[in-house]
Amino acid sequence: MVVGKKQNRILVLRYRFIGDTILTVPFLRNLRRAEPDAHIAWVVAPGSAEVVKGIPYVDELIYWDPVTIHADSQGKHRTFSDKLAFIRALRARHFSKVYVLKRSFSSAIMALLSGARERIGFNTEGRGFLLTKRVPYCSDRHEVENFLDVLKSDGVAVEDDFLEFWSTPEEEAAAVQLLSGAGANAGNGLVALHPFASIAQRGWHLENFATLAARFQEQGLTPLVLGAPCDRKTFDDARRLFGAGTVDLVGKCSLRVTMALLKDCSLFVGNDSGIMHLAAAAGIPLVALFGPQSPVKFGPWSGKAVVAYKKFACSPCRQKFFTECEPSPRMRPACVEAITVDEVFSEGMRLLNLSKEGKYGNEQ
Structure with missing residues (x-):
C-alpha cells in the first residue's frame, strides 16, 4: 500500500x-x-x-x-x-x-x-x-x-466462479465424532439425504426418500438424513418408512457441523434448499430435486451436480398451491411427482461411479 x-x-x-x-x-x-x-x-x-x-x-x-x-x-x-x-x-x-x-x-x-x-x-x-x-x-x-x-x-476482472466455505478442525472433528456415535464412518460411502423444504409442496415426498435410502443400502452405501430442529416432527412422523440402516441426524447437529459433515459424504441428494447449495460448495457430487421453481437461477452451482427437473407448460409457477394445478393424492404438484426414484437413484450411482474414476460429467 x-x-x-x-x-x-x-x-x-x-x-x-x-x-x-x-x-x-x-x-x-x-x-x-x-x-x-x-x-x-x-x-x-x-x-x-x-x-x-x-x-x-x-x-x-x-x-x-x-x-x-x-x-x-x-x-x-x-x-x-x-x-x-x-x-x-x-x-x-x-x-x-x-x-x-x-x-x-x-x-x-x-x-x-x-x-x-x-x-x-x-x-x-x-x-x-x-x-x-x-x-x-x-x-x-x-x-x-x-x-x-x-x-x-464496474471494470473488475472475474477470474473464477467456484463456491467454497470454511470449516474449522474442531467442527470437522465434531462431525466425525457425530458419525461415529451414530454407527457410521466418515468417507465410507455416506449418502446425505435432505428431504425437507421450506414449503412442503415444493419438495419430493418423504416416501420417495425412504425408498431411495433402501436402494442405496442395497449397494452397500450408508444413507444419512440431514435436517434442522424444525424438521424433527416431520421426520418423526415418517421415520417408520426408513430402514434401521438409515442414520438419523435430523436436528442433531449445528449448521456449522453439518457443513463439515458434508465434506465426509460421497453423495448428496436433496430438495432445492440452502443445504443443497452448501453441498455444492463442499465439492461433493449431488442430485438436486426441483419442482415448481426453475433451476436456471438457483440450481446447484457445481460441475459435479445433476438436476432432476420436469418442465411442464406451467413451469416455473407462482407456487400458489394449489390454485394453478391439481394436487396429487400425496399433496404434491405434478412436476414434483414426475421425478421418479429410479432416475434419481440412477443419476446418483452414475455420479458415484464417476467419482471413483476421478472424473465428473455436467461440468460448469
Missing part, C-alpha cells in the same frame, strides 16, 4: 438466506483479488452469516436484522429508531462504494443512505435513479453469474 494513500472502503449488500449468502462468495473473492488493500464490509443476516464464518475476503461482517417473514430473524432492528441507528453506523464508516446485490428498492435506499458516492447494482424495481451505475438483471442466468456481472460492469 502506498504510504499516505487513503484506503478504499467498499460495502457489499446481500443479506438473508443461506443459499443467497453462499452464492455471493465468488463475487467477494474476485472483488478482494482486485482490491487487495481495500476495507471490504458485507451486510448479512445473522443466521445465514453462519455459513461464511471464516471467510478471508472481507474485513467486516455487518449484521442487518429487521423483522421479516422470509428469514430466521430475531428482529434486532425492529423499530424506526433501531433502523436509524443502523444507518448512522453505516455512514460513520465512510464507505466510498456500495455494491447492491439485493434487488429490492429498500436495499437501494440503504445504499443511498450509507453516504457512498458510488452505488452499483441491478436496475430492478424502479430503483435505478438511486444508483450511480445500473446493471441489467437477467432472469435466465444463474444468480452467481448475475452477481459477477455487477463486478464486470
Whole structure:
C-alpha cells in the first residue's frame, strides 16, 4: 500500500438466506483479488452469516436484522429508531462504494443512505435513479453469474466462479465424532439425504426418500438424513418408512457441523434448499430435486451436480398451491411427482461411479 494513500472502503449488500449468502462468495473473492488493500464490509443476516464464518475476503461482517417473514430473524432492528441507528453506523464508516446485490428498492435506499458516492447494482424495481451505475438483471442466468456481472460492469476482472466455505478442525472433528456415535464412518460411502423444504409442496415426498435410502443400502452405501430442529416432527412422523440402516441426524447437529459433515459424504441428494447449495460448495457430487421453481437461477452451482427437473407448460409457477394445478393424492404438484426414484437413484450411482474414476460429467 502506498504510504499516505487513503484506503478504499467498499460495502457489499446481500443479506438473508443461506443459499443467497453462499452464492455471493465468488463475487467477494474476485472483488478482494482486485482490491487487495481495500476495507471490504458485507451486510448479512445473522443466521445465514453462519455459513461464511471464516471467510478471508472481507474485513467486516455487518449484521442487518429487521423483522421479516422470509428469514430466521430475531428482529434486532425492529423499530424506526433501531433502523436509524443502523444507518448512522453505516455512514460513520465512510464507505466510498456500495455494491447492491439485493434487488429490492429498500436495499437501494440503504445504499443511498450509507453516504457512498458510488452505488452499483441491478436496475430492478424502479430503483435505478438511486444508483450511480445500473446493471441489467437477467432472469435466465444463474444468480452467481448475475452477481459477477455487477463486478464486470464496474471494470473488475472475474477470474473464477467456484463456491467454497470454511470449516474449522474442531467442527470437522465434531462431525466425525457425530458419525461415529451414530454407527457410521466418515468417507465410507455416506449418502446425505435432505428431504425437507421450506414449503412442503415444493419438495419430493418423504416416501420417495425412504425408498431411495433402501436402494442405496442395497449397494452397500450408508444413507444419512440431514435436517434442522424444525424438521424433527416431520421426520418423526415418517421415520417408520426408513430402514434401521438409515442414520438419523435430523436436528442433531449445528449448521456449522453439518457443513463439515458434508465434506465426509460421497453423495448428496436433496430438495432445492440452502443445504443443497452448501453441498455444492463442499465439492461433493449431488442430485438436486426441483419442482415448481426453475433451476436456471438457483440450481446447484457445481460441475459435479445433476438436476432432476420436469418442465411442464406451467413451469416455473407462482407456487400458489394449489390454485394453478391439481394436487396429487400425496399433496404434491405434478412436476414434483414426475421425478421418479429410479432416475434419481440412477443419476446418483452414475455420479458415484464417476467419482471413483476421478472424473465428473455436467461440468460448469
